[in-house]
Amino acid sequence: MSARSQSRHDGRITCAILAYNVSNHIVQCVESCLPLGKVVVFDSQSTDDTAQLARRAGAWVIDIPFVNFSQARNEALNALESEWVFFVDADERVTPELAREAKEAIKRKDVDGWWVPRYNYIVGHRMRGGGWYPDHQLRLLRRAKAHYDPNRAVHEFAIVEGAEDKLKEHLLHYNYDSWLQFHAKQRRYTQFEVETLRHEGVRAHPRHLITRPLQAFWRRFVTWKGYRDGLMGLRLSLYMARYEQLKYWWLLREG
Numbered sequence: 001m002s003a004r005s006q007s008r009h010d011g012r013i014t015c016a017i018l019a020y021n022v023s024n025h026i027v028q029c030v031e032s033c034l035p036l037g038k039v040v041v042f043d044s045q046s047t048d049d050t051a052q053l054a055r056r057a058g059a060w061v062i063d064i065p066f067v068n069f070s071q072a073r074n075e076a077l078n079a080l081e082s083e084w085v086f087f088v089d090a091d092e093r094v095t096p097e098l099a100r101e102a103k104e105a106i107k108r109k110d111v112d113g114w115w116v117p118r119y120n121y122i123v124g125h126r127m128r129g130g131g132w133y134p135d136h137q138l139r140l141l142r143r144a145k146a147h148y149d150p151n152r153a154v155h156e157f158a159i160v161e162g163a164e165d166k167l168k169e170h171l172l173h174y175n176y177d178s179w180l181q182f183h184a185k186q187r188r189y190t191q192f193e194v195e196t197l198r199h200e201g202v203r204a205h206p207r208h209l210i211t212r213p214l215q216a217f218w219r220r221f222v223t224w225k226g227y228r229d230g231l232m233g234l235r236l237s238l239y240m241a242r243y244e245q246l247k248y249w250w251l252l253r254e255g
Contacts, residue, residue, distance in 0.1 A: 112162030
């Protein structure tokens with residue numbers, strides 16, 4: 001660990017990054033997190049040089065098995081000792097403005113969880129609606145007061161035993177560099193969501209193959225103002241409706 005990165009943290013915040021084969025992102029992510037405090041990368045047995053690059057960039061690395069995202073975040077919370085944890089994904093960046101605001105925010109004793117808005121970049125386009133903005137994420141957590149619902153395999157969320165508030169500065173999220181990457185990740189997410197629904201006892205009906213995609217499209221394009229992104233918003237709303245249909249098709253097929 002370099003003296004440069006050690007000198008930047010006072011021990012109150014640890015930035016936790018879940019990682020698996022993200023050598024294309026990990027250095028920039030770690031470097032963006034260093035102004036926050038200590039940075040720990042929880043690596044799920046990457047087969048590329050993610051772990052080595054993370055260490056070189058100034059992070060500690062802890063190896064953990066990966067079952068699902070909730071399990072991984074709970075393991076991170078249990079492994080760390082700092083009062084606060086800021087979860088950052090490998091394809092996200094912490095701006096200097098956000099780091100400064102977060103360090104001021106944790107001085108408040110009446111808040112135990114902070115929501116952070118995100119700018120999502122999809123194939124080079126910064127989204128303005130459709131559920132992609134402002135896309136608040138509950139990421140800055142008083143460690144002793146937070147845990148993740150273990151029954152949610154994907155789109156996990158933190159449960160905070162205390163008050164919550166919102167920060168103003170943004171995370172930058174470079175979701176997808178290409179449409180190939182977008183579709184590959186959406187298929188994985190859809191599979192995780194099917195497992196979650198099945199665990200919750202949800203059953204599919206053939207009508208859901210029509211009603212659920214229509215609802216998803218309306219929600220994305222109209223309710224969440226996907227129209228603000230023009231043709232990109234329309235395209236993404238249609239894609240997400242298609243994955244909603246695929247989710248219920250898999251759920252229906254597998255009983």
